[in-house]
Amino acid sequence: MIFTNPAGAPELACDECGCRWFDRMTNTCYECGAEVPEASLVEYRCALEAFQSQRASGAAQAAAKG
16 A cells, blocks of 8 residues: 655655564564565556656756756
């Protein structure tokens, strides 16, 4: 599950319990122990790339106006 934090960045949450804390070495949720599916990790990486692109284009536009 992916949601957006108050700063607008995507965050990954456990599909089982909604927890946002993961053991990155084992790709499991700290709260319930559920494994993070590879599809969720791919979706999260894509969301991060989109967020970074959006921020970069916004900064470039601001610089062009400034």
